[in-house]
Every structure is written in structure tokens, then in C-alpha cells.
Amino acid sequence: MIVRHHLSPRRAAGALGAALAATALAAFAAGSSDPPAAGAAVAPTPITLGPSLTASPGISVSMPPTGLSLEYSVMSQQLGGGACPPPALVAELQRLGDPPLQLGGLSQDHTVPAGAYPQPPTSWEAGTLFELSPGFWSQLHCLLASTKEPVTVGLNVQNGTPAWAAQMASEAQGAATAGLSFSLGNEPDRYKYPNWSALDKPFAGEEAASAGLYEQVANQLRPAIGANPLIGPELATPATWRRQLPKVVRALRMQTLAVHMYPLTTCASALDATIKGLLSPRTGDAPSRLAWVAADARAQALPAIISEANSISCGGRPGVSNSAASAVWAVRFVLSALQSGFLEVRFHFSGNSYDPFVVRGAQVIERPLAGAMAALNQWLPPGATLRPVPIKGLVATAVAEPKGTSLLLLDNETLTPQTVLLRGAAAVQLTSFSSTHAGAVVVNRNSPSGRIRATIAPNSVVAVDFAP
Numbered sequence: 001m002i003v004r005h006h007l008s009p010r011r012a013a014g015a016l017g018a019a020l021a022a023t024a025l026a027a028f029a030a031g032s033s034d035p036p037a038a039g040a041a042v043a044p045t046p047i048t049l050g051p052s053l054t055a056s057p058g059i060s061v062s063m064p065p066t067g068l069s070l071e072y073s074v075m076s077q078q079l080g081g082g083a084c085p086p087p088a089l090v091a092e093l094q095r096l097g098d099p100p101l102q103l104g105g106l107s108q109d110h111t112v113p114a115g116a117y118p119q120p121p122t123s124w125e126a127g128t129l130f131e132l133s134p135g136f137w138s139q140l141h142c143l144l145a146s147t148k149e150p151v152t153v154g155l156n157v158q159n160g161t162p163a164w165a166a167q168m169a170s171e172a173q174g175a176a177t178a179g180l181s182f183s184l185g186n187e188p189d190r191y192k193y194p195n196w197s198a199l200d201k202p203f204a205g206e207e208a209a210s211a212g213l214y215e216q217v218a219n220q221l222r223p224a225i226g227a228n229p230l231i232g233p234e235l236a237t238p239a240t241w242r243r244q245l246p247k248v249v250r251a252l253r254m255q256t257l258a259v260h261m262y263p264l265t266t267c268a269s270a271l272d273a274t275i276k277g278l279l280s281p282r283t284g285d286a287p288s289r290l291a292w293v294a295a296d297a298r299a300q301a302l303p304a305i306i307s308e309a310n311s312i313s314c315g316g317r318p319g320v321s322n323s324a325a326s327a328v329w330a331v332r333f334v335l336s337a338l339q340s341g342f343l344e345v346r347f348h349f350s351g352n353s354y355d356p357f358v359v360r361g362a363q364v365i366e367r368p369l370a371g372a373m374a375a376l377n378q379w380l381p382p383g384a385t386l387r388p389v390p391i392k393g394l395v396a397t398a399v400a401e402p403k404g405t406s407l408l409l410l411d412n413e414t415l416t417p418q419t420v421l422l423r424g425a426a427a428v429q430l431t432s433f434s435s436t437h438a439g440a441v442v443v444n445r446n447s448p449s450g451r452i453r454a455t456i457a458p459n460s461v462v463a464v465d466f467a468p
Helices: 023-030 073-080 087-094 105-110 136-147 163-173 206-225 247-252 286-299 327-338 369-377
Strands: 002-003 043-046 066-071 101-106 151-155 182-183 231-234 257-263 302-310 346-351 357-360 361-364 387-393 394-400 406-411 416-421 427-434 441-446 450-455 460-466
Touching: 002 450, 023 394, 043 231, 043 346, 043 406, 066 073, 066 327, 066 369, 073 136, 087 357, 101 105, 101 302, 101 346, 136 163, 136 387, 151 163, 151 206, 151 427, 163 182, 163 231, 206 231, 206 247, 206 327, 231 247, 231 302, 231 441, 257 361, 286 302, 286 327, 327 346, 327 387, 327 406, 327 427, 327 460, 406 416, 406 450, 427 450, 441 450, 450 460
Parallel strands: 002 460, 043 416, 066 101, 066 346, 101 151, 151 182, 182 231, 231 257, 257 302, 302 346
Antiparallel strands: 002 406, 357 361, 387 394, 394 406, 406 460, 416 450, 427 441, 427 460
């Protein structure tokens, strides 16, 4: 349950417009505004809605809390075959709050600019590169002119050349309309070094050697981006470069420290990639394990973001990554990231089951994850503050918004319904994301006595919107 107040020991939830269905009302059990009848088995937990919930200093929101990270091939497909992208794509991005876009992922180190594809290919790697179409940047410009989104453009370090980087940087400059930044290479901590392949175990100094080689190669491409901001180093497993990370950031003069995180995986085994695993408190709170990365960034007076994330790496798992539970997980994950010191989470598109939405011709098919993103960007606009609130049986986050309203996010991580008695507000709006019901459900409740009872279903999040 969410009450416009923000921050929670781990996460919170919310929702964004939806139709009211009888089955969805059960998730709130937002029945009588009177106290529970005598003899009730469990008394509801009282929560007083008022200025005190957001009075203390909290975590400041300085950018949209969620953005999008897309493979170049996925972005190309979404842009379609016309001079401008499908209107439905523009409308979907606007509904999500015009979040920042990042072009990168695995394809970043396998993409070449238009006209640069080696003919004929001289190696396997050269023969499997992805060449951008001549109209790619023009189409992207048309999209960005409509949405006013900033864009981060990933340049090919692993297989690229300074000439390719210069061409892509120049073309990206012409496409951007509301801010442009770059990243150099994707997950360099996973680059393979053939001259070390004979070694059957890590050797002393391997971290410094691999980070140093990345610095050396990336610095050859850095002049291509000019004075534009650089984010990175886009590590897959930041702990592998823990000692070298501050040095790499300084050496490449990065303006934002960016890393990746996927709490579950199907790369080797799908054992934990289940709805139960996705709803585990540990999975939702995964960003807290990277709080040290955000601390490293603060030590250098830099912002930190999770520039690529989703529920399950290696493309996700159908029936889990695209289920209603993914929305609950996303709210928890983003709140954990903000409370751990990160400013934003960019959800990844790879053309698989975890994509927030799918573009098919002129049609956009939205998945539950997109609803959570839209809600988070609405609840947590730049200028808002959030902080955890201790409430028995729930993970709660109070949010003070710049427009003067307040929100309380209530997250039930248990398998037992939790009932609360909201006091001090004559009217509230309850927005719920459930792990069993796709889409946000919105219910308005009024009570002359200022006492409203609501039940938060197991593994659901509710946002309580009220005037302080």
C-alpha cells in the first residue's frame, strides 16, 4: 500500500491509473472507515498521516528514478521503417515520464556506424558486428524531439576504432535534443583476454592488469566525445574491480559512476529464477549490496546510477520477468537503490521477456514492469525527498513531493495480509501493485472521522496519497 511519503527500509510500491475491478478491491479490503468490531482477531496497525511523516530530513531525488537501457538492435526495431518512430512509441515514453534513454548493453561492443562495416569481414568478430542503418540517428532525433529525453550513447571499445567512435559521437550529437552523454565499453570486467586463457585460476594483479588495459584502450576513444559527460565504467560485477574502480573513474574523467545489476540469473541455472525468488526480500533489496559503489562515487563528489538492470540476467524468464510480480519487485528494487545512494535505475531491453514493453509495428504492448516505472517516476519527481518509516509488519517509505503533497508507500513482504488504520486524513487515494494482479489499481477513500481501514495483501505495495 502506498501513502505518498517515501523511503523504506527496502522498498515501496505504487501504482498509476487503472480500472477498478471487484477482484482488485479485495487487495485493499478498503472497507469500513470505522474501527474494527470488538472481538476482531488482530487489531489494525494505526498510522497517523500528517506532516510528521515527512518532517525529518530525507534522501533527495535529483533525477527521474527510472530510465531505459536499450540494445542498439532493439532501439532500431522500435524506431521502425519510417522517417519518425511510431506515435505509439512516443506516447509510451511520455506515459513513462520521458525517462532518460541509454543505448548500450552487449550490442554496444558489437555496433559499427553506418557505412563502416568491414567488407569483406576479416574475422568472426568482424562478421558478426551490427551496422546501424543510415537513417538511425535521424529517426532517433525525431523521437527525442518529441519526448525531450536525454540520451546516453555507448561506444564500441572491445571491437571498435577511434574513427568509428568519432563518427558515432558526431551523429549522436546531431540526434540529441535534451542532453547527451557517452559510455565507453560494456562490462569491461568481463572482457576476455586470450593471452591469459592458459591460466586456470586468477593471478596476483589480475584486477589491476585488466582495469589498466581497459583504461588504455578507452582513453584512445575518449577524445571522440569532446566535452560531453562520460558515464561508466558499466561493470557487470563491480566487486571484481573494487580496488581499481576509483582509479578507473579518475583516469577517464567520468562524470557519473555507472554499474549494472541483475539479482537473479538464468545464465547457468534457472533454479532461483521463479516468482518466489523474484519476490524474496533479498532480491528486492539487492542494490543495498552495492552501497559501497555509491559511497565510492560520493567520495569523488560524483553521482552514481545503476545504468543497466532487470529482474533476471540472460534475457529473463517467461512467466516470471513479465509477470505481475515484476512490478512489485521493481518498486522494491528502485527504492532500495535510492536508499543505497544511487540516483537512478535504468531498466534493460534485450528483445526478451523482461523488456518493459514491446513494439510491434505501430502498436506498443505494455508489460507490468512499465506500470511500475511510470508510477515511480510520478511519485518521485526531482525535488522530492524520501525516508524510511518504522511501521509494524510493513516496509514503509514516506515521500514529500515538491508540489506539497505527501505519499506513504507500504510494502507487505510477508505471506500474511496486513491491516492498517489510517488516521488524520479525510480522504486518501490508494494505488496498489499486486504480485497476482497485473496493472495498478486505484481506489479513493473518504471518511468524515478521518479513520480509514485498509488491508495490504501479501507481496503487494500500496501508495497512500494524502494532503498533509
